[in-house]
Amino acid sequence: xxRFTRVFGVPxxxxxxxxxxxxxxxxxxxxxxxxxxxxxxLAFRKNLQLEMDGDVAxxxxxxxxxxxxYLKIVNYRPEWIADSTDPEEAYIVERxxxxxxxxxxxxxxxxxxxxxxxxxxxSPAEVRxxxxxxxxxxxxxxxxxxxxxxxxxxxxxxxxxxxxxFAIGRSIEANRRTLEAFTRNYFFFLPVMIAFSGLLxxxxxxxxxxxxxxxxxxxxxxxxxxxxxxxPLRGAGDELDHLIESFNRMTARLNQSFEQIRxxxxxxxxxxRTPLTAIxxxxxxxxxxxxxxxxxxxxxxxALEDVEKLSSIVRSLLLLSQAESGQVILQKAPLDLxxxxxxxxxxxxxxxxxxxVVLSASLDADAVISADRTQIERLLSNLLSNAVKYTPKGGSxxxxxxxxxxxxxxxxxIEDTGLGIPAENLPHIFDxxxxxxxxxxxxxxxxxxxxxxxxxxxxxxxxxIDVASTEGEGTRFTVLLPLTGQPVEAPPLEHSIAEPRx
Amino acid sequence: MTLPRxxxxxxxxxxxxxxxxxxxxxxxxxRGLESAGYAVDVANDGAKAIDLVHAAxxxxxxxxxxxxxxxxxxxxxxxxxxxxxxxxxxxxARDQVDDRVKGLEGGADDYLVxxxxxxxxxxxxxxxxxxxxxxxxxxQVGDLTLDCIRRKVTRASENVELAPKEFSxxxxxxxxxxxxxxxxxxxxxxxDMDYDGLTNIVDVYIRHLRSKIDDKWPVKMIQTVRGIGYxxxxxxxxxxxx
Numbered sequence: 001x002x003r004f005t006r007v008f009g010v011p012x013x014x015x016x017x018x019x020x021x022x023x024x025x026x027x028x029x030x031x032x033x034x035x036x037x038x039x040x041x042l043a044f045r046k047n048l049q050l051e052m053d054g055d056v057a058x059x060x061x062x063x064x065x066x067x068x069x070y071l072k073i074v075n076y077r078p079e080w081i082a083d084s085t086d087p088e089e090a091y092i093v094e095r096x097x098x099x100x101x102x103x104x105x106x107x108x109x110x111x112x113x114x115x116x117x118x119x120x121x122x123s124p125a126e127v128r129x130x131x132x133x134x135x136x137x138x139x140x141x142x143x144x145x146x147x148x149x150x151x152x153x154x155x156x157x158x159x160x161x162x163x164x165x166f167a168i169g170r171s172i173e174a175n176r177r178t179l180e181a182f183t184r185n186y187f188f189f190l191p192v193m194i195a196f197s198g199l200l201x202x203x204x205x206x207x208x209x210x211x212x213x214x215x216x217x218x219x220x221x222x223x224x225x226x227x228x229x230x231x232p233l234r235g236a237g238d239e240l241d242h243l244i245e246s247f248n249r250m251t252a253r254l255n256q257s258f259e260q261i262r263x264x265x266x267x268x269x270x271x272x273r274t275p276l277t278a279i280x281x282x283x284x285x286x287x288x289x290x291x292x293x294x295x296x297x298x299x300x301x302x303a304l305e306d307v308e309k310l311s312s313i314v315r316s317l318l319l320l321s322q323a324e325s326g327q328v329i330l331q332k333a334p335l336d337l338x339x340x341x342x343x344x345x346x347x348x349x350x351x352x353x354x355x356x357v358v359l360s361a362s363l364d365a366d367a368v369i370s371a372d373r374t375q376i377e378r379l380l381s382n383l384l385s386n387a388v389k390y391t392p393k394g395g396s397x398x399x400x401x402x403x404x405x406x407x408x409x410x411x412x413x414i415e416d417t418g419l420g421i422p423a424e425n426l427p428h429i430f431d432x433x434x435x436x437x438x439x440x441x442x443x444x445x446x447x448x449x450x451x452x453x454x455x456x457x458x459x460x461x462x463x464x465i466d467v468a469s470t471e472g473e474g475t476r477f478t479v480l481l482p483l484t485g486q487p488v489e490a491p492p493l494e495h496s497i498a499e500p501r502x
Numbered sequence: 503m504t505l506p507r508x509x510x511x512x513x514x515x516x517x518x519x520x521x522x523x524x525x526x527x528x529x530x531x532x533r534g535l536e537s538a539g540y541a542v543d544v545a546n547d548g549a550k551a552i553d554l555v556h557a558a559x560x561x562x563x564x565x566x567x568x569x570x571x572x573x574x575x576x577x578x579x580x581x582x583x584x585x586x587x588x589x590x591x592x593x594x595a596r597d598q599v600d601d602r603v604k605g606l607e608g609g610a611d612d613y614l615v616x617x618x619x620x621x622x623x624x625x626x627x628x629x630x631x632x633x634x635x636x637x638x639x640x641x642q643v644g645d646l647t648l649d650c651i652r653r654k655v656t657r658a659s660e661n662v663e664l665a666p667k668e669f670s671x672x673x674x675x676x677x678x679x680x681x682x683x684x685x686x687x688x689x690x691x692x693x694d695m696d697y698d699g700l701t702n703i704v705d706v707y708i709r710h711l712r713s714k715i716d717d718k719w720p721v722k723m724i725q726t727v728r729g730i731g732y733x734x735x736x737x738x739x740x741x742x743x744x
Contacts, residue, residue: 266596266598269595269597270568270595270596273595273615273616273617274524274527274595274616276616276617277524277527277595277616277617277618278524278526278527278530279617280617280618280619280620281526281527281530281531281534281617281618281620282526282529282530284530284534284619284620284621285530285533285534285537285620286530288534288537288620289533289534289537302526306526
C-alpha cells in the first residue's frame, strides 16, 4: 500500500551528534591534551630521573676520589688508612666500605662488602674490560632483593704500580621510589585532567559554534513568505559576523527577487483580467440584449479584438520570460548599426507621416557592432514606436547613429519632442507593465513591456542605456553598444533628467 | 436566454453612474444595465465622475478602482464626503483580501472582482438599490411570515423550526423578494466572508429550507433562477419575472 503524508512547515534538520562539529572539536581537544600530557609526563619523569641519578653519580665521583685516598694496597693487601680517632673520617671510610669490591687484575676477590656480594661479583672478563677503560665506568646493578645500586668501577694502582679492579656503589632506591611515586601520582591524575580538558573543549567548541547554530536555525525558519528575516550581527566583526552578513545579504537579494516575482504575478493577473472582463461582459450582454445579427456580429468582433489583445500579452510575456531566463539564443554577427537603423526608420516613415510627425535620421556608417539583428531591430522599433506614439502632431523624432566620444562604443540616440516622462517615473520605465499615465492624453495603450525588452536587449549585448526627459519638451534615449573586437570598460553615463538637450 | 427584468416598476427610473476607463467594459456595462431598465451615465475618469456626482442625483455608483487620473479609492472618498451619497459598488481587477477590505472600509457597499458574470453584477445592483428603504420587522410573502425580532417563521399559521443559517438565508431572500440572489451573494451575506468555491453549501441549505417551508404546501416560494441562484416570491409573480 502506497502512502504519502504531506508535511507542512519547514522540516527541522538535525546534525548527527557524533559527526557534529562540537563533538569533533571537543574530541580532538581531548586527544591533543592526552598526547600532550603523556609526553610532558614522560619527559618530566626522564628529566627527574637523570637529575637524581646525576646527583648520585656526582656523590660517587667524590667518594671515588676519597676512596683512592684512604685505600692503600701494599703487597696485594688492601689497607684502609683512616685516623680512627677522628669520628668524621671513620664515618666516611665506613660509608665508603658499605658497597665496594676490590679484586686483582684477574678478578680474584681481595676484599668486598656484604652488600656487594649480594649484588654479585664482576666476572673476570668484565673486570678485564673495565680495567682497560681509561676512566672509571658508572653502571646500575641490582642486589638479590632487587634494590638498585649505582656502581662506579675502575682501576686503582698499588704502591708498586700494579693495577687492581676497584668498585664502589650507592643505593639509588630512594630515587626509584620518588620516580615511582611521581609516575603513579601523575598518571592517576591524568584521567582527571583529560576529563577536565574534554569539558573545557566541549564548552569552547560550543561557544565557537553557537553563532553557526543560530545561523542554521534562522536559515531553517526562512521560507518564501518571511524572507525579510535577518540574523542579528553579534558585533564582534569576526569571521562569523562575516558569514552572518553574507547570509543576510543573500536573503535580502532573494527577498528582492521574490518581491519582483510577486509583483509581476499581480501585474500579470491584473493585465489579463481587464480584457477577460471585456470579453465576458460583451458576450453576456449581447446574449441578453442583442436582437439583430449585426449586433451579435459587433459583439463577436469586439470580443475577438480583446482575445487578440490577450494573446499578444501572453505572447510578449512568454517571450520576455524566455529572454530573461536565458532561453533565447542570440545569433551575434558583425552588424552595421546604421544600416539596421535605416531599415527600421523606413518602416516607421508612413505611421509618422500619418500622425504628422517628422521622422529624420542621421546615420554614420562607421559603427559596426557584434549583435543579433532581430533583437537590434526589435530594440529600434520599440523605441521608435514609443517616440512616434508619444509625440504630438507637428513634433519631430530624430534618430542618430555614430561612434561615441569614448573609444570602442557605438552610440544610438532616439530623440523626440513628445510629452516627456515625469522625473519620478523615470526610474521605473524599464519595469514590466509600467506605464506612465498621462491625464491630458489618456494614452494607456500598449502593454508596458516594450522598454523591458529594450533593457534586456541592451543588457545581453553588453551595452548601456540612458534616458533623459523633460515633461512637455521631449525624451532622449541614448544606447551605447560595444564596437566589434574592442571590449573596453563602460564609460560613465551622465544621468541628466532636467536637461535633455544639453 | 433573456435578462431577468426587475419586478418593481419603480426601479425602471433609477439612475446609475458607471465610472470605468476601459471603453469596452464601460460600453457593455451601460448597454446591459440600460436593457435591464436603468438610466446609465458613464464617466471615464475620476474627475468627470466627481463632476457628475455633484451635478446629478444617482441611485448607485459602479466604480472601477484603476482610473487613469486618480485612484478609485480617492474618488470614493470624495463621493462619501457629500451629505447624501448613493451606494457604491466597486469593480476591481485586484482580488487580494487587502484590497477588498480597503474598498469596503473606504465606504463602498459591495466589491466585485473582474472578471465577473454580468448577471452577478445585476443581482448585486438590485440588492444595493433596495437598500435605504425602511425594513419591516415582520416580513410576509403570501402565507409565509418571518418575525425578525422573535426569530419565528410560520407558514399558513403553522410554526416552522429553522436552524440559524437557514433563518438568515430565508430572511435575506424575503427582504429581497422578487430579486434573484446569486450563490456568492448569499454566501457573503450569511457567512460574512468569502466562501470561495464553497457556493455548493448554498444549494444544500436551500434544499433544507425547501423541505421545511415549501414541500408540504402546493405553492412553492423558493425559485431557482438559472445562471444566477435563487429568488423568493409567489409563483405568479415569479413567472412574470422569469
